[in-house]
Amino acid sequence: MQERKAWKVNGFLAISLAVACIGATVYYSIHLNVGIILASSLLALIIFSSLTIVQPNQARVIVFFGRYLGSIRDNGLWMTVPLSARSVVSLRVSNFNSKTLKVNDVEGNPVEIAAVVVFRVIDSAKAIFDVPTMNNLWRYKARLLCVM
Numbered sequence: 711m712q713e714r715k716a717w718k719v720n721g722f723l724a725i726s727l728a729v730a731c732i733g734a735t736v737y738y739s740i741h742l743n744v745g746i747i748l749a750s751s752l753l754a755l756i757i758f759s760s761l762t763i764v765q766p767n768q769a770r771v772i773v774f775f776g777r778y779l780g781s782i783r784d785n786g787l788w789m790t791v792p793l794s795a796r797s798v799v800s801l802r803v804s805n806f807n808s809k810t811l812k813v814n815d816v817e818g819n820p821v822e823i824a825a826v827v828v829f830r831v832i833d834s835a836k837a838i839f840d841v842p843t844m845n846n847l848w849r850y851k852a853r854l855l856c857v858m
């Protein structure tokens with residue numbers, strides 16, 4: 711699975727559209743037009759459910775009913791597919807310190823070794839779907855590095 715761009719629209723445009731729908735709901739509630747009231751209220755709720763905020767150095771992975779749709783890497787307020795699950799992935803540089811291990815060198819002297827793993831997520835889709843937990847992954851790999 712590879713990361714691809716998700717469909718997105720400027721969130722402020724979506725908020726203005728939702729406010730217009732709420733205005734239509736209020737206007738037609740005075741005139742007692744039930745069909746338009748329900749439609750505009752439902753449309754406003756769907757628009758509000760599709761808003762998401764992406765912070766700097768983060769990505770949002772969009773999943774709609776179990777199907778991967780794409781990732782949003784651009785920071786800001788965005789409207790995306792309504793009723794979808796959005797997982798947050800940190801794109802910052804992170805590090806993992808392994809535990810110290812006591813090993814013997816060639817002459818039999820005890821030496822303590824440890825590893826510091828510095829990593830950054832490049833593909834947010836692989837980070838969400840292919841790796842169970844980042845810390846567990848690096849803990850396992852650090853053990854392998856220290857043993858070798």
